[in-house]
Amino acid sequence: MPTGHALQDARGVLLDAGRDVLATHGAAALTSRSMTEKSGVAKGVLHRHFEDFDAYVAALVADEAVRIQAIEPRVADSAAAATTDVIEQTFTSTMLGLVSLVIGRASVRRRVGDGSPGIPLLGDATTAVADVLAAGREVGWIREDADVPVLALALAGSAYLLSAGASSALPDHEAVREVVESILAASL
Template sequence: MPTGVAIRDVREQLFDAADRILLTAGPDALTSRAVTTEAGCAKGVLHRHFTDFDAFLADYVLDRVHRMDAQAARLTEAAGTATVVDNVADALTALFGSVAVAIVALVTFRDELRARLRESWPAGVPVLTEGALMIAGYLEDERARGRVPADADVDTLAAILIGTGHLLFADRTGASPEPAAVRHMVSRVLV
């Protein structure tokens, strides 16, 4: 890209490029050069907006976590509709069908990124932690409606669902699990 040409929404352009790289080539391929090449801009653009590549990655991960707010809102709105199993299975499929699985691998892969994230995210892997909070909130809503047993430990159930869901979807190079397999897992956990 020629020098002096303004780039609109540069952060979003760089974050979208990171998504594409993670989804197609995985965390090993995510470098500053790969991101700027994919975004169609000079490498210096990234460094003008972020102190270093790990600062870029930390902002990227947190941005993608905050995007889960819309998914959490949709899940909350689904409380009392369809079945609890279907709603949770659909939420897990949407979560892990996105770039989330690759982000988990990225956070696991890069020590400096984890250190940066600890500055603003106290524990856990952000995507997984936020996903567990989303599922727990939904299960709490369903418990209040009587669709989940009153004595259910929704926080533990949510953590189990996120962990087991991640295991189902973790092989990003293979086929995604069949919807029936996700629903079966959810139904077994919620029994």
Template sequence: MPTGVALRDAREQLFDAAERVLLRDGANALTSRAVTTEAGCAKGVLHRHFADFDDFLAELVRDRIARFDDRGATLRARAGSGAVADNLADALTALFESVAVAIVGLVISRDELRARLRTTTPVGIPLLTEASAAIASYLARERELGRIAADADVDALAPTLIGAVHRLVVGGESTPPEHEGVRRVVATVIAGAV
């Protein structure tokens, strides 16, 4: 006889439950039992959809990377319109309002998870590496349009922006980040390139 409650889109419900546990209790509290309890389902549900817990976590991170990839495409489409600093501040605020900071902490704290993610993110910190690439792509497009200096090193600017805003958020100054504070940091970083 079946037990528990049937889950619609079990993967997404488990991912959402994992985010809630991660945000509320931190990376050390993120276990398969904590996730399934939060999702209101049997532990076997997670193992029916994923090979093991690290497989689940790797898919969670990849799913969140895909979500940011969509935001990156939206950012690139904004090239040529609005102020460059505003466009970047919007994208970076959205990135760090999400669970990104907690995901980064999770990836850093779990060696096996990092190893599994190397197939899709061979270098750097997953999520931040992809966010940096999206920002560099946007800046390159702005450079093509003449809104960024022709000699601007967008591959250096992008991770600098990510790092500066990440520091703003994890430094305890503002969580989630305040848009105006992010905009000030962005404007300072790109001042020589605009």
């Protein structure tokens, strides 16, 4: 006799539960048990949709990469404002938790790595920042001779260092804005 009820989108429910656990409790709290408890499904449902827990984490990373790649600045009155906005949209508790898992779990790294150097998600963040800087150069906010890839790397790395290991909240807007303005100062 069957137990429980059929889920319309079990995979989506499982991924949403993982994002919620990461956002509210951090990477250390993301386990197959916490995720299945949060989603209200049996552990067997997880294994029906994912080969193992690392495949589940890799799916979360892939979804997060798509989210980051779609980020557009909501503020567009200066290079610093647009860049600050993109950084704040990118460096979320979920993203930082996933970066921690990618760094700490070799199996996840192998599954999500595309062979390019760097850490998955941080590379996507650097590309998102480079895109907003390149757009800023096109409208005259950034000097033509500015080295956009180097600026993007410095900004993404700084944003990660500001955010990584935060015990409760991500850095406030003013801290991010100050770092962005300092790094971009010579390129405006």
